Amino acid sequence: MSETKTPEAAKDEPNIRIVEDATCTFCGCVCDDMELTVDLDANRITKAKNACVLGRAWFLQHGIEDHPQAMIDGREVPLEEAMDEAARILHEAKFPITYGLSDSPCEAQRVAVAINDLVLGNIDTTTSVCHGPSGIAFQGVGESTSTLGEVKNRADLVIYWGGNPAESHPRHFTRYTVTPKGRYIPNGKKDRYVVLIDVRKTPSAPVADQLIRVKPGRDFELLWALRALVRGRDVDPDIEKITGVSREVLDELVERMKNCNFGVLFFGMGLTMTRGRHFNSGALLALATDLNKYTHFVAKPVRGHGNVTGADNVVSWQTGYPFGVNFHRGYPRFNPGEYTTVDLLARGDADAALMIATDPASNFPKRAIEHLKKIPVISLDAKPTYTSRQARVAFMVATYGINTGGTVYRMDDVPITLRPAFDSPFPTDEEVLTGIHTRLKKLRANGRKKAA
Amino acid sequence: MMLIPGRSSKQGTSLNAGKLKEEYQAVTSTIEMNESTMRKLGLSAGDRVRLSCTTGKVEVECGKPRKDEDLPDGMIFIPYGPSSSELMESDTAGSGMPMSKQMMVDVECLGAK
Numbered sequence: 001m002s003e004t005k006t007p008e009a010a011k012d013e014p015n016i017r018i019v020e021d022a023t024c025t026f027c028g029c030v031c032d033d034m035e036l037t038v039d040l041d042a043n044r045i046t047k048a049k050n051a052c053v054l055g056r057a058w059f060l061q062h063g064i065e066d067h068p069q070a071m072i073d074g075r076e077v078p079l080e081e082a083m084d085e086a087a088r089i090l091h092e093a094k095f096p097i098t099y100g101l102s103d104s105p106c107e108a109q110r111v112a113v114a115i116n117d118l119v120l121g122n123i124d125t126t127t128s129v130c131h132g133p134s135g136i137a138f139q140g141v142g143e144s145t146s147t148l149g150e151v152k153n154r155a156d157l158v159i160y161w162g163g164n165p166a167e168s169h170p171r172h173f174t175r176y177t178v179t180p181k182g183r184y185i186p187n188g189k190k191d192r193y194v195v196l197i198d199v200r201k202t203p204s205a206p207v208a209d210q211l212i213r214v215k216p217g218r219d220f221e222l223l224w225a226l227r228a229l230v231r232g233r234d235v236d237p238d239i240e241k242i243t244g245v246s247r248e249v250l251d252e253l254v255e256r257m258k259n260c261n262f263g264v265l266f267f268g269m270g271l272t273m274t275r276g277r278h279f280n281s282g283a284l285l286a287l288a289t290d291l292n293k294y295t296h297f298v299a300k301p302v303r304g305h306g307n308v309t310g311a312d313n314v315v316s317w318q319t320g321y322p323f324g325v326n327f328h329r330g331y332p333r334f335n336p337g338e339y340t341t342v343d344l345l346a347r348g349d350a351d352a353a354l355m356i357a358t359d360p361a362s363n364f365p366k367r368a369i370e371h372l373k374k375i376p377v378i379s380l381d382a383k384p385t386y387t388s389r390q391a392r393v394a395f396m397v398a399t400y401g402i403n404t405g406g407t408v409y410r411m412d413d414v415p416i417t418l419r420p421a422f423d424s425p426f427p428t429d430e431e432v433l434t435g436i437h438t439r440l441k442k443l444r445a446n447g448r449k450k451a452a
Numbered sequence: 453m454m455l456i457p458g459r460s461s462k463q464g465t466s467l468n469a470g471k472l473k474e475e476y477q478a479v480t481s482t483i484e485m486n487e488s489t490m491r492k493l494g495l496s497a498g499d500r501v502r503l504s505c506t507t508g509k510v511e512v513e514c515g516k517p518r519k520d521e522d523l524p525d526g527m528i529f530i531p532y533g534p535s536s537s538e539l540m541e542s543d544t545a546g547s548g549m550p551m552s553k554q555m556m557v558d559v560e561c562l563g564a565k
Contacts, residue, residue: 026468057465128548136547168459199456200529201522216454216527216554269458273552277545324548340548362471362534365542365550366508385471386534 015041022419024051025103025306025401026058028411029169029176034059038421045402045421052170059421062402065383069426071394079395079427079435086354086378086393087439093352093376095328096121099341100358101315102130102308104380105406105418108429109307109314112356115437117318118444120327122350125311126358127323128340130269131301133278134285135312135322136336140278141285146264146298147412148175153182154296157260159195161284162219162270163302166204172302173207177266184261193256197222198270212253215244220276222250223283229254230290258294265299272301303411306401310409345371355379356429357397361386378436380429395432398424406430453489455503455528455539455555463531480533481510487517489525493561500562503528505555508538511562528557 022034036059037047048059070082077085090096096119101109116123127135151158158177165172173179181188196208199216214222222243225235229250240246257263265288271280284299291297303309312322319325321334324341337343341360344350345368352375361369362385372390379391382399398404403424407415427435466476483501485493495501499514512535523529530536539557540550 026464053461054464054468057468061465061468061470124548129550129552132548164458167461167464170461200524200527203461213524216456216524269553272549274554275551277547277549336548337544337546340544342542342550343544343548346542359471363532363537365540366538367542369537383470389472 015039017422019419019421022421023401023408023416024048024055024058025408025418026054027169027306028303028309029171030306030408030410030416031055031171031175032416036421040422043422054170059402062382062399064424064426065396067384067396069396073392079432082393082395083432083435083439086395086436087443089352089376089378089392090115090119090121090354090436091440091443093119093121095344095350096352096354097341097344097350098123098354098356099360100126100356101311102126102305103357103400104311104429105307105400105404105408106310106314106415107406108356108433109311110318111430111433111437112354113315113318115354115433115440116325116327118437118440120330121354122326122328122339122344123315123319124325124339124341124344125308125315125323126305127308127312128336129342129363130304130308131272131281132323132336132340133272134267134281134301136278137282137285141282142289143285144288144292144298145300145412147414148177148300148410149414150262151264151298151300152176152180152185154184154262155182155264156185156191157193157195157256157263159197159257159263159265160204160208160302161197161265161267162272162274163266163268164198164202164204165266165268165302166202166207168268168304169302172266177264178207193260195253195256212245212249215242217275218243219271219274219280220283223280223287225250226254226257227283227287227290230258230287230294257291257297260295260297263288263291263295263297265297266302267299268302300412307408309411309413310407310415313409313413342368345369351375353377355381355387355391356433357381359385359387361390380432382426396426397432398426398428400429404428453526453528453557453559455530455536455557456553457530457532457536457555458553460531463533476533478513480531481512481535482515482530483512484515484518484523484529485527486520486523486525488520489523489527490514490517493559495561496564498565500565502560502562503535503539503557504560505539505557507541510535510538513565528559
């Protein structure tokens with residue numbers, strides 16, 4: 001990879017910068033082959049070569065917001081004053097929670113964990129309402145895994161279950177799984193068989209060789225039937241009535257899975273957000289494990305936000321658990337359903353909230369949002385959101401990957417370094433969180449809060 | 453009827469412009485149904501519709517009909533956003549994840565815009 005540079009073509013235009021090998025952090029694909037043309041006068045990216053439709057929107061729509069760096073109760077204040085107030089809120093709270101983090105670099109995520117360790121708080125990431133159920137299943141079932149590079153170079157059978165990458169991760173097909181030529185897949189798509197399993201025919205369907213329509217809410221039953229057939233057991237004669245998929249289609253798919261050279265099951269929210277949740281993910285992971293008796297088979301969740309995988313990694317290596325972690329007793333405890341943010345808010349447990357690069361006031365259940373309105377909220381975001389609008393302390397921060405460097409994890413747990421395109425007048429997440437952390441350490445100079 | 457919130461390209465691109473902007477709000481409050489279901493309910497593209505369940509209710513706009521083979525009868529698709537959140541139950545069954553897809557809702561036609 002090359003450093004940020006000014007090639008010949010841009011030399012005559014001193015206010016234009018070309019950034020090569022930049023990284024798009026909009027989705028979990030974290031494509032690191034962007035070539036950005038930056039108008040430094042206008043503080044705007046004018047061209048994003050290699051970006052997909054979502055990446056183009058990500059880069060081209062991000063300028064410098066005409067907005068204060070920090071506000072308290074909607075009033076502009078100096079950054080230092082806002083950090084003082086944020087620290088005071090977290091210091092005085094009995095049950096402070098932190099949520100979000102999947103659109104922040106790892107360096108900021110690390111400081112967020114340190115803050116919660118200090119205030120004996122509760123830290124959770126957007127994983128809990130994304131692939132949290134898969135995280136639970138990983139612990140129970142295990143994971144047969146690989147990088148996307150291995151998929152590109154080896155996979156001849158690609159199955160998507162409960163996802164629509166054509167709209168959510170447009171370059172997943174073209175960079176890794178369907179069209180690229182790989183070391184052992186010399187003819188690209190011609191050497192692969194692609195299956196899409198979903199309740200509806202999505203825009204991803206034209207890419208697939210086969211679309212299997214499962215009845216809504218019957219993914220677990222279908223997965224369990226496949227497991228039985230892979231193991232040579234029989235299944236309920238009414239399986240088609242139950243799942244919407246005929247025995248003939250099931251038998252054909254099982255043979256295809258057992259006889260491929262390298263198979264991969266990618267799975268999305270269609271499994272984790274529906275009835276069964278972690279049982280669905282667990283059944284799919286177990287199916288991949290079963291198939292390893294016959295061939296090489298892996299399973300990968302398709303992750304949404306740019307650094308949600310980094311959040312899982314950072315919170316795991318700092319606390320031992322990937323999300324939903326509570327420090328009230330002075331040591332980390334993990335219990336989804338108890339320490340996950342929707343539950344904490346809906347039950348009314350939390351009395352202060354630090355929301356980092358997330359907008360729960362827009363995308364959480366109503367009951368959780370109602371409680372959020374009753375407690376002091378500190379928000380960090382690169383754009384105004386429903387959450388920042390109602391926050392007691394609102395920080396406008398620089399956009400990661402566009403204005404700041406740092407590290408993010410691609411959805412296959414591969415860390416990637418960010419190359420910023422232009423400077424921002426706003427502080428980074430890490431700077432704001434470090435400022436709050438430093439203040440909290442002073443406030444707690446007499447020792448840590450006594451554990452519950 | 454069964455409501456399935458999900459991602460769409462327009463939801464993703466308008467998100468980048470800003471959640472408080474008109475485009476995002478329009479995209480996330482427009483639903484899709486198949487031709488037969490819309491015909492059965494007497495709905496046309498552009499009609500206002502009220503979706504309700506025990507958790508809440510929202511008014512949304514009916515988008516262009518999808519082909520019958522694309523979307524099953526009785527199923528409604530809506531891009532993720534404030535409207536789908538309004539109807540989401542907060543119970544996570546001990547998992548941390550609210551039931552964000554396959555939500556059962558009543559549909560009431562409110563007529564043309």
